[in-house]
Amino acid sequence: MLTGAECAPYVVEGRTPECAVFPGSREDIAAVLGVAADSGTPVMPWGGGTGMALGSPPAHPGLVLGLRRLGRLLEHEPGDLTATVEAGMTLGTFQAELSRRGQWLSLDPPQAARATLGGILASNASGPRRHLYGTARDLLIGITMVLADGAIVRGGGKVVKNVAGYDLPKLAVGSFGTLGVIVEATVKLRPRPDCDRLVVARFSTLAEAGQAARAVMASDLIPSALDVVDGEGLRALDGEGAPGGAALLVGVDGIAEQVEWQCEEVGRLLKDCGLASVRVLDGTERDEAWRAVGEMPQRAFTDATAGMKWGVLPTQVAELIARAGAVASQRGLRAAFVAHAGLGIISAVLDAAGADAEQVACTLGEWRALVNGSGGHALVEWAPLAVKERIAVWDTPGPDSRIMRQLKAELDPRGILNPGRFLGGI
Structure with missing residues (x-):
């Protein structure tokens, strides 16, 4: 755990977190979030840090939840063109692993060497090849998240436990860590082009x-x-x-x-x-x-x-x-x-x-x-x-913002996950 001046690398918009922790498993993340929920401590998920300038200034940074220790390739099925990976693995490392079997994940967001899979999914980051291959949302088969109360939930492929009534993978992509912390993802792969x-x-x-x-x-x-x-x-x-x-x-x-x-x-x-x-x-x-x-x-x-x-x-x-x-x-x-x-x-x-x-x-x-x-x-x-401070980061909220607020209220009732950073102050 980092505290005080040790948290300098995790300052966002001039706001220094109280501490930064780096759990080594999804169970550890669940334990951290459970304590944070009980105490009402805000939590800011942190992958590679490449997208932390995006979003409104944090209302209160509270605790940084670093995912750098969750960097394993859990499963790769070359014949099925699928892989399951922990959220803290960088895209660059993931692509290098896949290339050994002549495959790749058809995403090319900026700073791939530092950007983590979890961060890419949370921000729906993409690059030029989005023109043909689509976005992270199109490539995601299944996802595992830890909700604000510490519950571990899964959605999509390889389902063990679902959040009833929700398409969890689609909700998670582009939610900026406001609905839950992504810890694992199962994605569709492609053969590397000749x-x-x-x-x-x-x-x-x-x-x-x-x-x-x-x-x-x-x-x-x-x-x-x-x-x-x-x-x-x-x-x-x-x-x-x-x-x-x-x-x-x-x-x-x-x-x-x-x-x-x-x-x-x-x-x-x-x-x-x-x-x-x-x-x-x-x-x-x-x-x-x-x-x-x-x-x-x-x-x-x-x-x-x-x-x-x-x-x-x-x-x-x-x-x-x-x-x-x-x-x-x-x-x-x-x-x-x-x-x-x-x-x-x-x-x-x-x-x-x-x-x-x-x-x-x-x-x-x-x-x-x-x-x-x-x-x-x-x-x-x-x-x-x-x-x-002089211009809204996000555009004028549309009708979808009401739905987002309802989801936020149900999945994070105490509002501890990335509070204030997303569209409409969610």
Whole structure:
């Protein structure tokens, strides 16, 4: 157990927990939560710490419940393409274990070397390959959780005990640890593709890159990823960005002959969209490029202080990026964008060097109004506390928030799990 100054690595939004504990089994976690429930002590589950900037500031951090000791691969059935793993194992370690049998979990969220399976599920984190393979929710077969009162419950595949009436796996994914602590997960796997390529197509304008993305979506091609990066984002990736420029990143994997054909077809298709240059990356060069794309929000600017994630229609991506960039420019700020163009998911980063918290919050607010006005939603993914105190992290709660509150009241009646951090202050 850590206390006092030893808890410095677990400070969130300037708030230091009273202590940090690291149980070695789900039974130990159940015991900790039982004591916390009896005393009303808030509990903050902690995996790899990669997503702790996400969410509203904790009302009271209380106790950090670290899962780093739950890092075992419990079962791997290569013939069934399934595996059961403890929540504290990192995705990088898990993928390395699976690769020995020629398999993988088709998730590629940022910081895979540090992100744990439990944290990925709790935040529903994903990456570029979400375009073809979906999210954690699509890959989860079964789950084991410890509820706030210490009860160990299971749902989905390999069921021993269910929470009556609830689809536990679907509830757990994206709940940010507010309904229970994920301790084990059974997931669907895939054979590793024979061939994996990344086509990097550059354009003079963002509009051309957007047109190119739509052309790929309308074609017979089956890309595993389809990302648009604006000029500022390109600078962060390789230093070759130009004002007004942009790139389309097309991931293709599968059988070698099929992949080679698709790469050639991408090049031919994009010539009619104003293609300036094209490269096909493989191996380490490909992996580094995708890693840079995932980390772009954090590496775009030396003084980047705020990032948002938007959900819009795929057809709106290029236009909204252009309009949001203009909003930032009008305030004297720089912005960078990367989008999963086929899904309408945009990461927007603000360079707020020299700007005060009010100016940053106002810019984020204008971005949100722009996105909401287009029928989309906008989340403040990370920002300093001074900015979060001036703008809501989560978008306006919808009808689903009432259901979430009911679930929270039933599964965590004392409200000890990550209190105040989720949508609507749940």
